[in-house]
Amino acid sequence: MPRETKHYRNVNENPCNMCMPMGGILPFKGIEDAMVIIHGSQGCSTYMRRHIAEHYNEPIDVGSSSLNEKGTIYGGSQNLFQALDNIRKVYKPRLIGILTSCLAETIGEDVEGIARDYLKQRGLDDFPLVAVSTPGYGGTHSEGYWLAVKKTVVALARPTEKHDGINVIVPNLSPADIREIKRILELMDIKYTLLPDISETLDRPIARPYTKIPPGGTKVEAIRRMPGAAATIQFGITVEENVSPGRYLQSQFGVPLYNLPVPMGVEATDMFVGLLAGLAGGSVPKTLELERGRLLDCMVDSHKYNAQGRGAVFGDPELVYAVVRTCAENGLYPAVVATGSGNTGLEDLLEPVLADCPGEVRFHNETDFAQIRTTCRETGVNIAIGHSDGKYLTEKEGIPLARMGFPIHDRVGGQRLLSVGYTGTTMFLDRITNTLLEYKHKNYRAAMYRKFYRNTGIEERGHTSLMGQAFGSEECPQLIPVLRGELR
Amino acid sequence: MINVSTAVPNDNLIVERQSSILVKGRQRKNQLKCDAESIAGCVSQRACVYCGARVVLNPVTDAIHLVHGPIGCASYTWDIRGSLSSGSELYRNSFSTDLKENDVIFGGEKKLARAIDELVEKYKAELVFVYSTCVVGVIGDDLEAVCKAAAQKHGIQVIPVQSSGFIGNKSAGYRAACDALLRLIEPPGGPRPLNNGRLVKSVNYLGDFNLAGEAWIIKDYLKRIGVEVNVVFTGDSNYRDLKKAPEASLNIMQCAGSMAYLARRMEVLYGIPSMRISFLGLEDTAASLRRIAAFFDDPEMMRRAEELIEQETAAVRPEIERYREKLSGKKAAIYVGGGFKAISLIKQFREIGIDVVMVGTQTGREEEYQTLHDISDDGTVILDDANPSELERFMIEQGAHLLVGGVKERPLAYKLGVAFIDHNHDRKHPLSGYVGAVNFAREVYSTVCSPVWKYARDVGGGLYAAGNKALPER
Numbered sequence: 001m002p003r004e005t006k007h008y009r010n011v012n013e014n015p016c017n018m019c020m021p022m023g024g025i026l027p028f029k030g031i032e033d034a035m036v037i038i039h040g041s042q043g044c045s046t047y048m049r050r051h052i053a054e055h056y057n058e059p060i061d062v063g064s065s066s067l068n069e070k071g072t073i074y075g076g077s078q079n080l081f082q083a084l085d086n087i088r089k090v091y092k093p094r095l096i097g098i099l100t101s102c103l104a105e106t107i108g109e110d111v112e113g114i115a116r117d118y119l120k121q122r123g124l125d126d127f128p129l130v131a132v133s134t135p136g137y138g139g140t141h142s143e144g145y146w147l148a149v150k151k152t153v154v155a156l157a158r159p160t161e162k163h164d165g166i167n168v169i170v171p172n173l174s175p176a177d178i179r180e181i182k183r184i185l186e187l188m189d190i191k192y193t194l195l196p197d198i199s200e201t202l203d204r205p206i207a208r209p210y211t212k213i214p215p216g217g218t219k220v221e222a223i224r225r226m227p228g229a230a231a232t233i234q235f236g237i238t239v240e241e242n243v244s245p246g247r248y249l250q251s252q253f254g255v256p257l258y259n260l261p262v263p264m265g266v267e268a269t270d271m272f273v274g275l276l277a278g279l280a281g282g283s284v285p286k287t288l289e290l291e292r293g294r295l296l297d298c299m300v301d302s303h304k305y306n307a308q309g310r311g312a313v314f315g316d317p318e319l320v321y322a323v324v325r326t327c328a329e330n331g332l333y334p335a336v337v338a339t340g341s342g343n344t345g346l347e348d349l350l351e352p353v354l355a356d357c358p359g360e361v362r363f364h365n366e367t368d369f370a371q372i373r374t375t376c377r378e379t380g381v382n383i384a385i386g387h388s389d390g391k392y393l394t395e396k397e398g399i400p401l402a403r404m405g406f407p408i409h410d411r412v413g414g415q416r417l418l419s420v421g422y423t424g425t426t427m428f429l430d431r432i433t434n435t436l437l438e439y440k441h442k443n444y445r446a447a448m449y450r451k452f453y454r455n456t457g458i459e460e461r462g463h464t465s466l467m468g469q470a471f472g473s474e475e476c477p478q479l480i481p482v483l484r485g486e487l488r
Numbered sequence: 489m490i491n492v493s494t495a496v497p498n499d500n501l502i503v504e505r506q507s508s509i510l511v512k513g514r515q516r517k518n519q520l521k522c523d524a525e526s527i528a529g530c531v532s533q534r535a536c537v538y539c540g541a542r543v544v545l546n547p548v549t550d551a552i553h554l555v556h557g558p559i560g561c562a563s564y565t566w567d568i569r570g571s572l573s574s575g576s577e578l579y580r581n582s583f584s585t586d587l588k589e590n591d592v593i594f595g596g597e598k599k600l601a602r603a604i605d606e607l608v609e610k611y612k613a614e615l616v617f618v619y620s621t622c623v624v625g626v627i628g629d630d631l632e633a634v635c636k637a638a639a640q641k642h643g644i645q646v647i648p649v650q651s652s653g654f655i656g657n658k659s660a661g662y663r664a665a666c667d668a669l670l671r672l673i674e675p676p677g678g679p680r681p682l683n684n685g686r687l688v689k690s691v692n693y694l695g696d697f698n699l700a701g702e703a704w705i706i707k708d709y710l711k712r713i714g715v716e717v718n719v720v721f722t723g724d725s726n727y728r729d730l731k732k733a734p735e736a737s738l739n740i741m742q743c744a745g746s747m748a749y750l751a752r753r754m755e756v757l758y759g760i761p762s763m764r765i766s767f768l769g770l771e772d773t774a775a776s777l778r779r780i781a782a783f784f785d786d787p788e789m790m791r792r793a794e795e796l797i798e799q800e801t802a803a804v805r806p807e808i809e810r811y812r813e814k815l816s817g818k819k820a821a822i823y824v825g826g827g828f829k830a831i832s833l834i835k836q837f838r839e840i841g842i843d844v845v846m847v848g849t850q851t852g853r854e855e856e857y858q859t860l861h862d863i864s865d866d867g868t869v870i871l872d873d874a875n876p877s878e879l880e881r882f883m884i885e886q887g888a889h890l891l892v893g894g895v896k897e898r899p900l901a902y903k904l905g906v907a908f909i910d911h912n913h914d915r916k917h918p919l920s921g922y923v924g925a926v927n928f929a930r931e932v933y934s935t936v937c938s939p940v941w942k943y944a945r946d947v948g949g950g951l952y953a954a955g956n957k958a959l960p961e962r
């Protein structure tokens with residue numbers, strides 16, 4: 001696998017990532033009866049709410065300390081106090097997360113200190129207030145997500161009696177994925193605490209009565225007991241040590257950590273299921289075996305179609321790793337592997353996975369879509385896999401996009417996309433293969449015509465204009481890769 | 489003052505919010521607190537100064553829109569608006585200086601200067617807008633100086649937009665954008681009334697962002713009655729056209745919330761009078777066309793306007809009537825960005841037989857709230873800078889069948905079993921003019937009368953089974 005890496009530059013053209021506090025909001029939406037406040041200016045939290053709401057199509061309530069000019073000059077603790085009072089009054093949460101925005105960090109706010117003062121002044125010693133310093137300029141939403149999970153564990157975890165449950169710590173997956181992971185755990189009869197659990201809260205059934213905080217989420221009590229667990233399984237092999245919640249539980253409380261890739265694809269799901277079987281001392285249930293067999297059947301059925309894909313995979317590092325690995329298992333080798341995050345471990349982690357990849361693979365960290373676009377063009381990518389901002393690649397380069405991850409803004413159902421476990425992988429693969437097939441069927445007549453008929457010289461008789469009518473003009477984005485001769 | 493909490497008690501209401509909510513006819517005062525800062529922890533639906541500035545300037549198609557700040561502010565605003573272009577697509581990119589920790593500590597001026605260089609080189613634009621964000625406001629980068637130097641270096645216009653998020657709300661952003669536009673249109677040698685060079689029957693059209701081609705629809709109407717649109721502020725506008733703005737003989741202004749200041753300044757600086765118009769709904773569209781024709785005092789134009797009104801109305805009336813029959817008696821709640829939109833929506837709802845029972849805005853101005861109060865029915869809840877919990881409460885108490893709002897409000901309405909209309913800048917169908925009036929009625933019909941409610945309102949019993957009369961009936 002020849003590889004090439006690039007970082008750089010003064011200007012970001014069409015971002016591939018979001019900011020740290022936005023990522024920090026998500027885990028708090030997966031804790032039971034929790035609310036979250038952004039300490040900073042009003043605008044940031046409104047933008048983030050909009051961004052999240054549009055993906056999940058769920059109400060996303062996030063408080064803001066609405067820092068104004070005065071707060072900026074004299075410090076914002078008054079604003080944050082007021083925000084906490086009001087949020088407690090209206091939402092009656094049992095836990096509040098506090099995240100900071102760039103503004104609060106720039107003026108040097110000490111949120112942890114303010115949070116402590118607040119609890120003391122209000123006489124709320126036991127109330128869980130989880131303050132997380134998440135300057136937007138300090139990292140991407142991926143880092144914000146992990147840091148918020150870790151800080152929650154740090155704030156709540158207490159030495160407890162040993163118990164036979166296991167901790168399952170998950171990255172930003174879809175609610176459908178979380179439900180699938182829970183189903184597998186339940187099939188294998190495992191007692192577990194899954195954190196954060198957005199499976200119900202961010203994919204909420206219509207039900208009465210409506211409550212301001214959606215039902216579901218990891219119980220605070222369960223998080224407190226995580227240190228007593230028999231093991232931690234963390235789907236976070238790209239997670240850096242300093243923000244790894246599983247690592248914290250291991251070093252502070254001696255809970256053995258199994259840091260696994262997201263269970264997507266045969267190998268990674270086998271690892272997960274195998275580990276569970278080992279931990280529970282049981283065997284793999286028949287249902288899962290059948291699902292595995294069906295996945296293999298799907299892989300065989302589709303392998304020749306998948307072999308025609310040249311992929312660009314982008315998004316959160318953890319998901320990028322899982323997708324690349326799954327694609328590679330199926331002979332769909334990526335040409336571009338990109339993340340907006342500064343996380344540089346991806347390349348090394350993927351080295352063994354891509355050992356058999358015949359073509360060149362280009363890695364981009366801290367990247368943007370202008371750069372991804374250029375590389376896609378240079379390497380002849382014919383399928384993009386990632387969040388919906390990749391629609392830019394479709395519009396500009398005619399590359400079809402298989403949507404996956406966060407955010408998905410231009411299609412419905414991002415929260416219901418299932419991609420993990422044997423069954424989820426099967427569904428994911430079908431989406432990918434069908435994207436390739438649709439693209440092929442749309443283009444192959446024109447492609448063959450251009451490639452072979454033209455060379456016969458007969459086109460002088462006016463077939464060019466016919467082509468234009470039948471298949472769109474030269475500028476038609478769908479035809480651009482065809483014209484570049486990249487379609488087989 | 490009798491406030492809402494005594495009129496309708498509720499222990500969830502935040503005390504400081506009381507003066508921003510009133511029920512028409514149930515209070516002595518008709519004054520509402522508005523244009524004030526959001527209260528911490530109220531989960532305001534408002535956006536920031538930068539957002540307001542970006543809304544107004546973004547449709548300038550051939551400009552480089554560069555956000556000077558950390559990445560988030562640019563991520564959340566990448567190509568999220570439905571403004572269409574007949575030319576350049578440059579405005580649909582999101583450019584950011586992507587400030588990192590070090591830039592915040594040591595200042596971002598150099599990075600900004602290099603970013604401008606890089607972009608101008610690559611895209612050969614004649615115009616750059618540089619938006620300031622909160623962090624930039626605090627670290628004190630001298631935007632003016634950097635922009636000035638860059639303008640000289642490249643021989644183009646580089647205009648700073650003072651849109652630091654914490655110095656106010658969205659309306660402060662409108663003003664920052666208008667200031668940027670005034671700088672852009674200023675002719676060499678300073679502004680002056682251009683009485684001689686004035687184009688006789690030409691107008692500037694202010695406050696239409698060409699969402700789903702709305703400005704094109706109106707341009708066509710005006711052309712048909714004999715009025716040329718000189719330039720639209722700012723839908724499908726570009727550097728060259730905006731430069732010609734001082735030559736028009738009239739400014740017609742639709743969205744006053746964002747444009748009133750610009751119109752006022754253009755009257756002072758260039759002697760261009762302005763007129764408020766609205767092309768939302770049949771009634772307003774007809775009235776606006778008549779007023780424009782009356783302004784030019786041209787009998788032929790008036791005749792053509794009448795002809796257009798008659799033709800277009802006849803073409804859409806039957807369809808709208810059909811929807812009206814199905815919809816009459818239903819109740820709507822409105823929560824939108826500005827006062828202008830709220831006022832036109834009340835009128836549009838009346839045209840299809842719907843009563844408005846709750847109306848609020850993020851950034852309405854005092855005189856707009858006065859108008860809202862005047863045209864509302866007794867018992868209507870009027871509120872400024874509402875939050876989800878208030879929206880939930882008043883939609884239910886007032887028995888709304890339908891909410892008009894933006895992306896953040898939609899899921900709340902749906903979860904409550906309330907129909908929903910997107911009245912947002914990302915919409916993909918026009919709501920202006922005659923075609924817009926039909927689209928609007930059709931959208932209202934398709935959501936209010938959808939069969940899904942037959943199933944989705946019954947589930948779980950709870951609220952709905954409790955026989956709460958205030959709840960939307962099916």
Ligand code: SF4
Binds near residue numbers: 100136560621622
């Ligand atoms: S990058 Fe910083 S300033 Fe921008 S939205 Fe994120 S937190 Fe707010």
Ligand code: SF4
Binds near residue numbers: 042103537560621622
């Ligand atoms: S940092 Fe300021 S300008 Fe940027 S989104 Fe937040 S409030 Fe708006």
